[in-house]
Amino acid sequence: GELLVLGTDILGFGTGVRSSDALGLKVGHRVLLDDGRLECRITALQGTDVSLSVLRGGLLRTKKGVNLPDTEVLGGVLSTKDIDDIAVARELGAEIIAVSFVQHPEDVVRVRELAGPEPLIFSKIERPQAIERLEEICRVSDGVMAARGDLGVELPYEELPSLQRRIALTALKMGVISICATEMVESMTTSTRPTRAEVADVSAAVRDxxxxxxxxxxxxxxxxxxxxxxxxVRIAEVAERNLQMPNWFADENPETAAVTAAAAALAKRINADWIVALTYTGYSARLLAACRPSCPIIAVTPDEQTARRLSIVRGVYPRIGERNPDVARSIEHALSVSRSAGMIVPGNKVVVCVSRLSARSDADTILLHNER
Incomplete structure (x- = not known):
């Protein structure tokens, strides 16, 4: 019941002081401090001052985080510093920009406008509002991250496993990249072995x-x-053995999704050793990976940046290769690149999925190849 007064500039919303009204704070909303270890409730608002009643106290040190689980922050999630940082990232050619505390698809669209078309935009799912709008956020993002640290603070921690799986399956359905993060093997910050619970946690993320x-x-x-x-790596590799995942059909580009899904189904039916995907932007390779085929994917692209981006996609091994307007020559070159890398060997069954030779990356050819 002790009274605590904070200024809204302390609450971590950029370099400019915003009033409590501008932030969307209301009397009765909870304020969590230090990863939820301390819990307060707002009792009064005046200008930039927020009066709190302490519900669960403790020692509060400097530089600790603040969470507002009941508050939908108004005016967007980007601070002045965030906007400056995006400009620097664009200048340096950053390939991935992760956006914290996303609440609306518009938050991601705003980052895209500032960052330009090149970098991948990953939305960190860590607020209740993001869970409510998960599909819409996936639709405008290149990837999503289950940021379990703040997500487990802003929502009841007992719901975290089901929320984590929901994030993974929604991303799979929408054909976007997904990452599970925070305290995966936290004990190994100091220990030489993970705990049994951490082993199970990493394995569950893979199965999700x-x-x-x-x-x-x-x-x-x-x-x-x-x-x-x-x-x-060892935990993930074991978890992937005999892993059965649903075959989602990404609905954003049904023609491309149909071809990539057919390639994945063919690979499973013939027990293929590899799928070779010829791709320009990496889009068709990402859709292939979303089908969770039974064999790894070699993604051959002429673009080095695309290759680096694909390295984060599950089961995809990117390689640089030339593109030729002649589809047959492009396929032979991709197979040659894969042989040179020591991947395709005699006796292998290979499904080749070719995208159109343009930046649209619409897959339109499937070929079965037996390596001799």
Whole structure:
């Protein structure tokens, strides 16, 4: 019941002070401090001052986070500093920009306007409002991240496993990349082994259908980052054995999705060793991966940036290759690149999926190849 007064500039919404009305704060809303360890409720608002009644107290140190689970922040999620950072990222040629605390599809559209067409835009799903608009946010994003740290604070932590799976399956359905992040093997920040619960957690993320699992503190400040990475790789590889995923049909481009789904189905039916995807922007390779085929995908593209972007997509091994207006020559070159990389070997069954030779990346050819 102790009284606490904060200024809205302390609440982490950019360099400019915004009034409580501009933020959307209301009397009765909860304010969580330090990852939810302290809980307060707003009792009064005056200008930039927020009066709080402490419901669950504790020691509050400096530089701790603030969460507003009941508040839909008005005026967009980008601060002045965020806008400046996006400009720097664009100047440096950043390939992925992750947007924190997304609430609306418009938040992502605004970042795209500032960042330009080149970088992939990943929406961090960590607010109740983002869960409510998950499909709409996926539709305007290149990828989504289940940011479980803040998501588990702003929503009841017991709901986190089902929310995590919902994020993964929605991304799969929409044909966008998905990442599961936060405290995957947190104990390995100091320990040489993950806990049993962490092993089960990483395995569950793989089974949920995420493209990637991401380390944070384990590699940022951990004692042995390479060991943390190799441990998570081992867990993920075992989890992928005999993994059965639903075959989603991404509905944003039904023609391309139909061809990629057919290629994935053919690969499964003939027990193919590889799928070779010839792609320009990487779009058709991403749709192929969303089908979760039973074999890995070699994505051959003439664009180095596309190859780097595809490295985050589940089961995709990008390679640089030339494009030729002649489809037959393009296919032979892609197979040659795959052989040179030591991937395709004699006896392999290969399904080749070719996109049209343009930036649209619409897949339109499927070929069965037996390597001799």
């Amino acid at each position: 259908g995420f493209d990637a699992v991401m380390l944070s503190g384990e590699t940022a400040v951990g004692h042995n980052p390479p060991l943390a990475v190799s441990s998570m």
